[in-house]
Each structure stands twice: as C-alpha cells, then as structure tokens.
Amino acid sequence: MVFELYSKLNDKSEGIKAGKYNISASMGVPEIIEVISNSGNAIVDTIKFTIPEGYNLKQIVEKLNSLGVVSPESIQNALKADLYEYEFIKQIPDRENKLEGYLFPDTYEIFKNTTAETIINKLLSRYDDVFTDKFRNRAKELNMSIDQVVTLASIIEREARLDKERKTISGVFHNRLKKKMLLQSCATVQYLFEEPKEELLYEDLEIDSPYNTYKYAGLPPGPIASPGLAAIEAALYPEDTDLLYFFALDDGSHVFTKTYNEHINAQNKYR
Numbered sequence: 116m117v118f119e120l121y122s123k124l125n126d127k128s129e130g131i132k133a134g135k136y137n138i139s140a141s142m143g144v145p146e147i148i149e150v151i152s153n154s155g156n157a158i159v160d161t162i163k164f165t166i167p168e169g170y171n172l173k174q175i176v177e178k179l180n181s182l183g184v185v186s187p188e189s190i191q192n193a194l195k196a197d198l199y200e201y202e203f204i205k206q207i208p209d210r211e212n213k214l215e216g217y218l219f220p221d222t223y224e225i226f227k228n229t230t231a232e233t234i235i236n237k238l239l240s241r242y243d244d245v246f247t248d249k250f251r252n253r254a255k256e257l258n259m260s261i262d263q264v265v266t267l268a269s270i271i272e273r274e275a276r277l278d279k280e281r282k283t284i285s286g287v288f289h290n291r292l293k294k295k296m297l298l299q300s301c302a303t304v305q306y307l308f309e310e311p312k313e314e315l316l317y318e319d320l321e322i323d324s325p326y327n328t329y330k331y332a333g334l335p336p337g338p339i340a341s342p343g344l345a346a347i348e349a350a351l352y353p354e355d356t357d358l359l360y361f362f363a364l365d366d367g368s369h370v371f372t373k374t375y376n377e378h379i380n381a382q383n384k385y386r
Contacts, residue, residue, distance in 0.1 A: 118144050127152060135160050161224050166238065168220040168343035169272045171306065175218050175238075175341065185231040193231035201243055207262055208337070216265045216338025217242050245344055253351045266334045268342035268350035273302035276367030281345055283371060285353035287361055296359070298328035306339040 121144045122128045130152040137156075138147050150156050164182055166175055172194070180187050196204050196213040207213050218235065219242035225234055246261065254264045267288060275281045291298055303326050304319055305311045312319070320329040325336050342350070360378035361369040370385060372378045 118147075121145070122148060160228070161226050163222060163224045165222045166218065166220040166341065168346065169269075169340045170220060171340045172212050172215045172218070173309075179231075179234060184225065184227055184229060185234065189231035190235075193235045198232060199236060199239055201239060203243060203246065203261055204239075206260060210337055212337070214239070216269050216341055218341050219245060220341050220343050246347065250347065250351055257351065262337065263334055264347065264350050265342065266338045268346040269338035269340045270298070270300050270302055270335075271349050272342040272346035273305070273340055274300060275346070275349075276363070277369075278345060280369055281349035282352065282354040283356065283358065284361065284369070285349040286356040287358050287371065289353045290357070290359055292333065294359075295332055297330075297332055298334070300328045303328045303335050303339055306335075 127148050136151050179190050194214055218238040221241050271285050275284050301315055306326050307324055325331050358371045361371045363369050370381045372381050
C-alpha cells in the first residue's frame with residue numbers, strides 16, 4: 116500500500132516498466148521505483164527469431180523447435196486452428212494443417228518462459244495486422260477468397276527469386292486461371308516432398324495429388340508456404356500482361372513468353 120501511495124503521490128505510476136529487475140532488500144521505495152521506471156535496467160530475458168518468407172509449416176516448426184523455448188509436443192498441440200479467435204481462420208476450409216500459410220514471416224521477440232500457444236498466436240496476430248481491410252476488399256474485387264489469395268501468394272513466394280518479377284509471375288498465374296489452364300507450378304509439386312528436390316523429374320509431375328498443378332487445374336487446396344507482404348500484394352495486384360509462360364534461369368531470373376511456341380523456343384535458346 117505504501118509503495119502504491121508513494122507512486123501515485125509522486126506521479127511515478129505511469130513510468131513503471133514491465134520486466135525483470137535486480138533489487139536488493141536494503142532499497143527503499145524511492146530507490147526501487149527509480150530502478151523499475153527505467154527499462155534500461157531490466158534483465159533481458161527474451162529471445163529473437165526470424166521466420167523467413169516462403170517457409171512452410173514444417174520449416175517453421177523446425178525453427179521454433181531449434182529455439183529450445185517450448186517442447187516439440189506443445190508446438191504441435193498449439194497448431195490447432197480452433198484455439199485462436201481470428202475472423203480469417205473461420206474462412207479457412209477444413210483441411211489438414213489449416214494454419215499453413217498464415218504464420219506470418221517476420222522477426223519476433225518472445226519471453227523465454229512463454230508458451231507455444233503464445234508464440235503461434237503472435238505469428239497469427241502479425242498476419243491479421245498485415246492482411247488489412249484494403250486487401251480484403253481487393254480480394255472481393257478479384258472474386259477470390261482470402262484463402263485463395265494466400266494460396267496464390269504462397270506459390271508466387273516460392274516461384275519468385277527477384278522482387279521485380281513477383282507481379283509479373285502473378286500476372287501469368289492470373290491469366291492461366293482465367294483461361295482455365297493448368298498452373299504448372301513446380302513449387303506446388305515440391306511441396307509434396309519431405310525435402311525439396313534439386314530438380315523435378317517427369318515422373319514427379321505425374322504424382323496424383325490436388326497439389327500437383329501439372330495434373331489438376333486451378334489453385335491447390337491451400338497455401339504451400341507462408342508468403343510475405345510483397346507476395347500477398349503481388350497476388351492481389353498482378354501486372355496487367357498477356358504473358359502465359361515463364362521458366363527459371365540459373366541466376367534465379369525468369370524468361371516470360373506469350374505463347375507455347377515462344378516458350379519452347381526460349382528454352383532451346385537459353386538452355
């Protein structure tokens with residue numbers, strides 16, 4: 116009570132910072148308040164980590180496990196979508212790994228004594244901040260659900276190596292979707308493997324899975340990774356183009372063409 120009264124009478128209440136501090140039994144109330152009013156005196160008991168853009172759920176779980184803050188079992192339990200009260204989660208179709216694509220890639224700081232649910236919630240909350248009403252309205256303009264936007268953005272994230280090509284790649288995919296052409300994205304096939312292959316074989320393109328966009332038209336059932344802001348923007352605001360084909364060069368850039376014949380000729384030229 117004395118501590119509280121002293122704080123209020125001396126206008127110190129608002130300055131007290133949450134955190135861990137070293138104080139001694141010999142300190143009086145004024146000294147203690149001076150210590151805990153300066154966040155620079157706090158004992159750092161946090162850890163920073165980064166989720167890179169394009170990480171899938173498996174890679175994110177491995178990253179969280181590597182921190183050694185919470186157990187692998189608790190992380191798996193925390194990935195249950197019904198634990199979290201976000202509007203965007205309600206629109207995700209019922210499927211395995213519902214949070215795939217929605218754990219936003221960014222740099223985070225957490226307390227070392229935190230829980231797995233708190234960590235996952237932090238990543239989901241960041242996604243909720245990023246996917247604004249402006250983006251939701253734009254998705255409606257495109258006649259796309261939020262889940263479809265995130266799914267397309269995840270493919271763009273995995274396909275694009277250069278920032279300047281994201282919206283062009285998006286334009287190609289939008290064009291192919293409109294024409295009901297197969298997306299033929301190698302990234303969606305790579306998602307089917309525990310570890311990505313250096314090079315896909317023709318037999319890989321025959322795998323019978325709705326994630327195989329060489330066999331099934333339209334978008335796959337869900338995201339294949341967590342897209343960053345730039346990829347989400349590219350999915351929502353594609354380049355206005357009549358391009359329909361592209362393939363990657365060794366330096367990570369792509370060659371874009373309008374017709375299949377141009378596509379084949381370009382491959383023969385550059386490869």
